[in-house]
Amino acid sequence: GGALGADTAAFWCVHIMKEKYPYIKNIVALPFESQDKKWSPEQQAWYRKMLEKADEVIKVDQIKNYKDNTVPTGEYTIEKLSR
Structure with missing residues (x-):
């Protein structure tokens, strides 16, 4: 998912492995593209580095069965995190 904490730690462990x-x-399935919007500049830099090094990045809110038509693609909703 690329979130701060366990997601990020798991990514870098797999990267080393x-x-x-x-x-x-090493696949990152983002719930929505702008999830780092409120993070610090340092956290955002590590996030972008992670996405660059990933073998694949899946933007979940662009997948038909996971779209939330009430919020633009790439933007936050709590429902997207649940999906």
């Missing part, structure tokens, strides 16, 4: 196990994929 890829040296020994290059066949594993």
Whole structure:
């Protein structure tokens, strides 16, 4: 999910493990693109670095079955986090 805390720690652990196990994929499934909007500049920089290093980034709120038509794609709603 790319959120602060466990998501970020798990990402970097997998990133390190890829040296020994290059066949594993590090995929980030973002609930919405602007989730880092209220984070500090340092947190945002690490977030962007994580997205650059990911093998794949999935923007969940762009997937048909997960769209929330009441809020623009890429913007926050609590429902998107639940999905």
